[in-house]
Amino acid sequence: MDIEGNKNMCGIFGCFLKNEKAAPVIHSSLKRLEYRGYDSVGIATLFDGAVFLKKGQGNIDEVHKSLDLDDLPGNIGIGHTRWATHGAPLQVNSHPHSDCTGKIAVVHNGIIENFNDLKLELQNLGHTFVSKTDTEVISHLIEEVMKSKPSFSFADAVQEATKRLEGSFAIAAISSHEPDKIICARNESPLVLGINDNTGDVYCASDITAFLLLTNRVVIINNGELVVLTAEGYLIKKIRDNSLIERVPEIFQWTAEMAVKQGYPHFMIKEIHEQPEVLRNTLRLQDHYLDLMSTFLDRATEIFLVACGTSYHACLAASYMFSKIAFLPTYPVYASEFIEQYGKSVNIDSTILAVSQSGETADTIAAVTCAQQRAATILSLTNAIGSTLTRISRVYIGTQAGPEIGVAATKTFISQLSVLAQLALRLAKKRGKVSQDEIDTTEEQLDKLPEIVNSIVKTQEDKAKQIAHKYAKSNIFFFLGRGISTATAFEGRLKLMEIAYIPSLAFPAGESKHGPISLIEHGIPVVFVCQKDDTYKTAISNIIEMKTRGAKILAIIEEDDDEVKALADDYLEVPKNIPGVLSPIPFTIPLQLLAYYMALEHNCNPDMPRNLAKSVTVK
Numbered sequence: 001m002d003i004e005g006n007k008n009m010c011g012i013f014g015c016f017l018k019n020e021k022a023a024p025v026i027h028s029s030l031k032r033l034e035y036r037g038y039d040s041v042g043i044a045t046l047f048d049g050a051v052f053l054k055k056g057q058g059n060i061d062e063v064h065k066s067l068d069l070d071d072l073p074g075n076i077g078i079g080h081t082r083w084a085t086h087g088a089p090l091q092v093n094s095h096p097h098s099d100c101t102g103k104i105a106v107v108h109n110g111i112i113e114n115f116n117d118l119k120l121e122l123q124n125l126g127h128t129f130v131s132k133t134d135t136e137v138i139s140h141l142i143e144e145v146m147k148s149k150p151s152f153s154f155a156d157a158v159q160e161a162t163k164r165l166e167g168s169f170a171i172a173a174i175s176s177h178e179p180d181k182i183i184c185a186r187n188e189s190p191l192v193l194g195i196n197d198n199t200g201d202v203y204c205a206s207d208i209t210a211f212l213l214l215t216n217r218v219v220i221i222n223n224g225e226l227v228v229l230t231a232e233g234y235l236i237k238k239i240r241d242n243s244l245i246e247r248v249p250e251i252f253q254w255t256a257e258m259a260v261k262q263g264y265p266h267f268m269i270k271e272i273h274e275q276p277e278v279l280r281n282t283l284r285l286q287d288h289y290l291d292l293m294s295t296f297l298d299r300a301t302e303i304f305l306v307a308c309g310t311s312y313h314a315c316l317a318a319s320y321m322f323s324k325i326a327f328l329p330t331y332p333v334y335a336s337e338f339i340e341q342y343g344k345s346v347n348i349d350s351t352i353l354a355v356s357q358s359g360e361t362a363d364t365i366a367a368v369t370c371a372q373q374r375a376a377t378i379l380s381l382t383n384a385i386g387s388t389l390t391r392i393s394r395v396y397i398g399t400q401a402g403p404e405i406g407v408a409a410t411k412t413f414i415s416q417l418s419v420l421a422q423l424a425l426r427l428a429k430k431r432g433k434v435s436q437d438e439i440d441t442t443e444e445q446l447d448k449l450p451e452i453v454n455s456i457v458k459t460q461e462d463k464a465k466q467i468a469h470k471y472a473k474s475n476i477f478f479f480l481g482r483g484i485s486t487a488t489a490f491e492g493r494l495k496l497m498e499i500a501y502i503p504s505l506a507f508p509a510g511e512s513k514h515g516p517i518s519l520i521e522h523g524i525p526v527v528f529v530c531q532k533d534d535t536y537k538t539a540i541s542n543i544i545e546m547k548t549r550g551a552k553i554l555a556i557i558e559e560d561d562d563e564v565k566a567l568a569d570d571y572l573e574v575p576k577n578i579p580g581v582l583s584p585i586p587f588t589i590p591l592q593l594l595a596y597y598m599a600l601e602h603n604c605n606p607d608m609p610r611n612l613a614k615s616v617t618v619k
């Protein structure tokens with residue numbers, strides 16, 4: 001039985017209970033969804049013909065402590081635990097979101113791409129918005145349909161409203177106009193129903209974890225479907241043509257732990273599999289964020305790309321992207337070295353682009369604070385909106401990857417690369433130094449990356465597992481790449497080292513003959529990241545250098561690369577014709593899989609590598 005992963009951030013839950021108060025059940029179900037997001041939470045219930053609502057900033061326990069989330073009347077309700085994408089994690093941006101009258105409440109997981117246009121349209125019709133979220137347009141849109149089409153039922157109004165939405169959504173909505181139902185709808189973001197035959201209760205949720213302790217009878221909702229939950233059970237129809245769909249519940253034999261990991265044995269592999277969807281989300285970034293940040297970068301006198309660990313590798317890759325297509329020089333710097341290296345020279349003319357998954361890494365915050373005190377402009381990319389980094393940045397962009405639980409950064413790295421590539425493309429357009437043809441091709445390929453990454457995960461996972469088994473006894477690995485693939489090689493090495501504990505070295509391939517090559521002896525595996533760009537011919541010479549000294553060549557190549565296939569002992573492939581500046585995205589995937597399966601070969605828990613923390617808040 002197939003169920004989808006964490007399509008993006010946030011968890012939604014709704015329930016129609018026969019004999020119980022809804023709020024405590026919603027509260028405990030949201031707790032089980034907290035791994036999907038935890039920066040704010042809210043619940044709305046229906047009772048006596050009215051909507052009751054509580055919401056606040058903070059994780060569920062914090063908000064419950066101050067608001068008592070269980071203390072809401074009624075046996076029908078919806079709830080939400082949030083990971084911010086639009087609008088900081090503040091009380092006002094928390095879900096559920098209401099319309100102007102307070103008679104409608106909506107929770108949403110996903111990203112509404114056209115929310116700015118819809119908001120403007122609704123504001124012109126007199127609607128007042130209180131939040132900065134994309135979700136709030138949904139409740140006002142439903143309100144507007146109900147106002148303009150009085151014959152419409154609540155379900156009709158939700159259906160009509162969803163037809164106007166572009167992007168991804170799983171929503172649950174209630175209204176005091178019809179206080180005996182919950183309406184849900186789905187496009188791309190996951191939505192499932194739980195049917196409790198013992199009690200007659202029905203649930204809707206982002207995933208089955210939310211209600212698994214109550215029932216394992218599950219109905220999966222597909223894209224373009226709308227659901228009406230009532231005392232009688234559930235009714236599913238197609239949003240497009242109103243046709244009814246009959247679907248009986250399936251039985252899920254998952255444990256609660258399996259459910260949180262969507263059936264995967266570890267978060268890391270689950271998060272690797274989520275990468276196509278994460279890329280789709282990053283491609284939905286609002287244009288004005290990218291425009292604003294690229295304008296700052298375009299005007300900057302000197303630009304430092306500052307980060308630690310994997311985020312530093314994203315910066316390193318970005319320095320090639322910015323240079324190659326935008327002709328913009330930038331300086332990637334380890335955050336832990338920034339103050340010593342540039343602390344005295346950074347000034348009002350300097351611009352810092354800090355990259356951090358957590359937005360809390362002590363070294364990154366220290367570097368940024370130092371630069372800020374010297375009047376530099378601070379820009380940032382982070383996966384945690386509301387984090388310290390966002391608070392000290394002039395402009396920030398959320399990388400849209402959703403919470404990452406595995407300590408090893410995987411999907412957040414891919415999302416950083418995607419946002420940085422989009423910024424490079426904006427800059428390329430602004431600066432007009434490369435041909436429109438090159439920009440068009442790169443943009444076309446960027447749009448295809450979710451599918452490309454999906455195919456890599458599907459086709460290379462078994463091969464990566466076999467290669468990990470074959471090389472499991474090797475006690476040292478080399479990782480080499482030229483040009484932008486240096487960053488990919490560095491990332492592949494970090495992944496292998498941090499989760500499989502195998503000492504590994506990574507160098508730009510050209511550097512290896514200036515020292516590291518003396519370590520090469522018969523049988524040492526050398527992982528070559530070999531994209532077909534301007535560096536290709538020299539990379540082949542480097543492969544031959546290693547091979548003639550007895551190294552085992554493990555190449556990451558494009559699928560039509562017969563030349564390297566003939567030289568390599570083993571290879572993992574990615575689709576062909578990927579522009580060099582985008583290559584770190586697909587080429588990193590086989591390296592993540594290799595590291596993951598190598599960790600399993602060594603009986604290491606890839607989710608919790610020793611001595612490491614997800615967020616390093618000490619210097």
Ligand code: M6R
Nearest residue numbers: 309310311356357358361408409
């Ligand atoms: O949250 P940040 O992106 O600032 O974290 C930086 C590093 O600590 C992080 O990337 C670390 O290297 C990961 N364990 C890599 O998998």
